[in-house]
Amino acid sequence: MENPRECALDVLIKVDKKEELSHIAISNVLEKYQFSEKRDRAFFTRLVEGTLERQITIDYVADQFSKTKIRKCKPLIRALLRMGIYQILYMDQVPDSAACNEAVKLAKKRGFSRLSGFVNGVLRNISRKKETISYPKKDKNLVTYLSVTYSIPEWIIKFFMKTYDDETVEKIIESYLEDKKTTLCCLMSKGGKDVIRKELEEENVTVEDGELIENAVKISDYDFLYRLRAFREGKCYVQDESSMLCAKLAGAKEGQFVMDLCSAPGGKSLYTADQIKGSGQVLSRDLTEYKTDLIEDNIERMGFTNMEAEVFDATILDEEHIEAADVVIADVPCSGLGIMGKKNDIKYHISEDGMKDLVKLQREILTNAVQYVKHGGTLIYSTCTINPEENEKNMQWIINNFDYEAVDITEELPKNLKIETAKDGYIQLLPGVHPCDGFFIAKLRRK
Incomplete structure (x- = not known):
């Protein structure tokens, strides 16, 4: 360089x-x-x-x-x-x-x-x-203090304060500045966590167990992912534990057909393809060739034969797949307020008007997503944001307008994750409060 x-x-x-x-x-x-x-x-x-x-x-x-x-x-x-x-x-x-x-x-x-x-x-x-250097005082103006201390636009802080108390808001935005270790999902079909962990440690990588998902590890002290043999050979891939939990809650079974509608770079699809042990089929879609190329690269590296990538606009109804899927994962484009610690651009680019436009787009996609699920099948609705309009309100909109009911997920959550709303079929994970990205997951069953 x-x-x-x-x-x-x-x-x-x-x-x-x-x-x-x-x-x-x-x-x-x-x-x-x-x-x-x-x-x-x-x-x-x-x-x-x-x-x-x-x-x-x-x-x-x-x-x-x-x-x-x-x-x-x-x-x-x-x-x-x-x-x-x-x-x-x-x-x-x-x-x-x-x-x-x-x-x-x-x-x-x-x-x-x-x-x-x-x-x-x-x-x-x-x-x-x-x-x-003089900085704003906490007791004079809390919003300005939080904005300058944690480098977050004031409007985002005020927006969070509509839903959460001041202490929780500070925990969330403070977490965005914390050093992030790289989280990897270790494939069960490639030996599982213990085998992969040993290989990583042999290359002097520092490895810790994940906190929510059994096959997750957090790594540090490495230079370039592609230099790590286990990564190159497709035994693991980068995925936050919140996203792994989303795929786990989808609960795909061997032999099932799963559609992942906005999936690049394909983490939830990869988790699912591994979970169904080479059987069934995972159709992993996204809007552009650039995005599906990322998915293809991952499929090739993992060597999965039960997963394929396809360019498809999720706002267009695919009549061929109506009532065809056992599981549909709709992790839709969102404001990304849950991952601002990993993608710094988000806080400078997003706006309240932009978030309102996203809700319209999300509902366009969901109007199609609900039609792909077989009766008795599962719809997972998820986002990586912390915005009730994009999250709880969209979930309620599905229940009010389509033949879906919420599924109690209390027993499916990791033992160390207790969230009251799980009984109502959804959880809102918060950075700084939970050991992962900010993420919303809802599980619905088609009647």
Whole structure:
């Protein structure tokens, strides 16, 4: 990697201009430089993800030290300031002088010599006075305090406060900033968790058991997933425990036909194909070829013969499959408020109006999904968000408008997960409260 800071600068500019989502942009750079120094790759990843994660806090600090508000700066200068401030405030191993000097060099290299003095002045001033930066006080204005402390837009905090008490809201948004280990699902058909865990540990990976699902592990201290033999050989794949639980609750049996409607990259389909032990069939669909290619890659790596990927628009009714499926999983496009700790772009891109539009889209998909299930079959409705309009209200809408009833899932939950609403057929998992992403799962039976 020629210059990890310059690579980070390019990604931050792309994300700021909304040209690319951060996880895709980061992944593209890491793939390009997969054989570079591990240290450079780790520095690049942390710098991009950290700067985006802390952007609201960083901008709050920048605006105290710069005559030109950061929103008014040119995109390149804004990105340089943000990543410089991130290094000064949050990367103890980086000397402040290096953060300042490298930002100045990049400003000059990219044709902004006349603004390099401005960049230098702001960053050096913050470096000198970082112990005296003033932040909002919790007792003066709780929403502003939470927004700046945890770098979450104020409207999202107010939105959460409509449903949860202040303490729960703080737990949720605090969890978005916690370091995330990578969660893997170990395939039972490839030896199961104990065998796969041993292989990972032989490659000096730190492995911990998952907390909700028997075949889940959490890994850290590795460089690149594709370098791990167990991953390359299709014995495991990346999936959060909330998503595994969703597939587990679907309860597919050997020989059954399962449809997964919006499935990329295919985690729930893979879990199901493994669960039904090579029998039956899992039809794993998504809207674009780009998405189904991700599913195909996973199918090929796992070597599953009872799963296929197909490009299909879930808002269009597929008459061929009416009343054909034993199980339908509808994990629909949603606002993603439950996974903001993993996808930093979400908090800057989503809006209340956008969430209302999503409810319309979700109901379009559900109007078709309910028709694919056989009588007596199962519909799983899930999202990775924390929005009652997209979650409980959509579930109730299905029950009110179609021949479905809620299924009590209390006995199907992991023993360490006690959620009162399980008896009513659904659970809302919350990051910071439960050991997984924010996720909504409802289980319904067609009458």
